Amino acid sequence: MNLRALYLFGAVAALFPAACAAQDRPVELAAEVTVDLVGQMAGACDRKLRALTNVDLTADLDLAALAGWDGATMHVYVLDNRGARPNDVIGTLQGVDNIEVPDAGLRLFEAWVEQGLGGGASLRAGLYDVNSEFYANDAAVMLIAPPFGIGSEIAATGPNGPSIFPSSALAARIHVPVGTDGAFVRAAVINARASTIGDAGGVDFSFRDGVLLMGEVGRSGARLRGAVGVWAYSRDPEDLFETTPDGMPLRKPSRGIYGVLEGDLVASESGTVTAFFRAGLSDRHATPFGGGFQAGALMAPVVASRPDSRVSLGLHHAWTNRHFRDQQRLAGVTAGNETVVELTVSDTLAPSLTVQPDVQWIHNPGGIQGASDAVVAIMRVIFSF
Template structure:
């Protein structure tokens, strides 16, 4: 599925980029010991190209700037047990998936519309051992998240495609969030947790057309998750549902209107250490999720992989990750592929390998390669091979 054509960079976008560079310089400066706010900035730049298969082999540049501020409100305002978080992002550049032509995407900083956005802005209050968070919130920061998969750049390793494609315009995840209320509590002596959230079904924030959506006309996304430690391993699982029915992806009723269905799903994940060699450690992860099979293109998806860190004994900041993902296209999506004159595959699968290493204290270099089979779930389409070079520049200063 392809995003709309990329708009030209506006003067506002260039100004935002210049402001971001200034922020990087400011955050890189020495911090005052009594600073009430912890600041961080991360600039990520990718150059990606489809090396084989796909629609073209042009190199495309894209970037992502994150600026965050975290405040302990107890220290700043004598508001006991409260914290505030603000996260601004700016994206510019092209879309590598225009060349690759995949269904799930190939780069986790690619966006449909390049623009600066207020990504998150929330306040969190402790309630005993639990905490309540309210505001603009990225649900994937805590739900359906896998730390071990964090180095991989294909979007399905961030959040399962069956949930990422749900709702009127996707859930409250990158790059557009929504007003949310989240409650989280530990289980036992921090051996596990339970969490639940109610989130505006229409994701829209400052920087998107119309700004923050206060209407809640599309209802809510309700999601819950629980996790528990099994020795050194961690097991988690969750369920989600929208409060209002959604249009079927393809099915049409007798009157010619889309058939409407309840939109819901569930997922589970496991992360565990697999082996150690001195300071080197190999961790593994496996996840699976499914949907109702009507309101997103995906019936279910699975992801698995490993992370070796450090990857080289002589390079303490090096890391290597290998992952694979598969998304099963639902029956209605496969029917739409056939209606377009193609032979439908059961789904789309991929393998990704990536290596990252710090060149300096602030700069990380990361080459990445992905091999995608049955792009867009179409049989007979050549395998797509995508190469990406990622450069990350990060600064932080503590409160």
């Protein structure tokens, strides 16, 4: 954590009790510090422990109370990430830790205003995390492997990735409830180049790479819930594999479809067991992936006397596409798919302290057939304020 992040964290921690004093508070502040220790227990790489940190600072403002702007709220989210990059050594296609970033730094991750439109509908505009609403489900949130956040077949797209952790982009999102049973429709237009304050160049206002269009229909708030979504870039990106006769990259469409299904298998006063399945497909030109799926289950609580105890088991699998396999074959590598099984447990040991051990078994790391399977252990410690 650098000095600026420490100052911000201290300011939020100091103000937070005052913000929580009133029942109907116009400003809500929160801070969370996550520290991960990552080590490989089996596989081809070394056994060194590598540390990563993630600091989340959020503020939610009621603009009606603060400025007389009826039906409007504002959300600001500052993010700081430091530490090692364990996947540089482990070498998976999809990563092992969802707080690992390519470039350490302090960023303004989200800053949007939401306007209520009546009937539960709303419009958001500003710097926006697509994965906060699209291609997301609650039962997968506890799992640490990145594909449980958003499918790799879309996470690997865009000039700098789509507008997801750790870099966001300017966007506009509309959400419209349908009926009274939790059905909804949402759509978003997002700058194709994810770049925010803290990234090189800051926020991109040029939109020179076009936009990412996303749409999702689904149902929430029921025992069985889920969504189906589609996405496409307005401007065809450069093909990662195919070129023109003079060696210039071809431009091919980048688009895909996904589905999310989640349901409560057991729902009682003593605990809930929730299962989920997610899958996505994309074109074969802009990423190494043709698609993938994630499945898993969450039990909460594990022990009735410990209401914050949870255990989650997950499986994620990525299909590499033909172009990626051909490219790897030219390099003398037999490429295949990558499969990961993850088991994690967590519990709150003190009012502000959560401990979460995690283990992942990785088959064909890097999508390389015959590569030694890897076993990665993570100890996550979370301080919340």
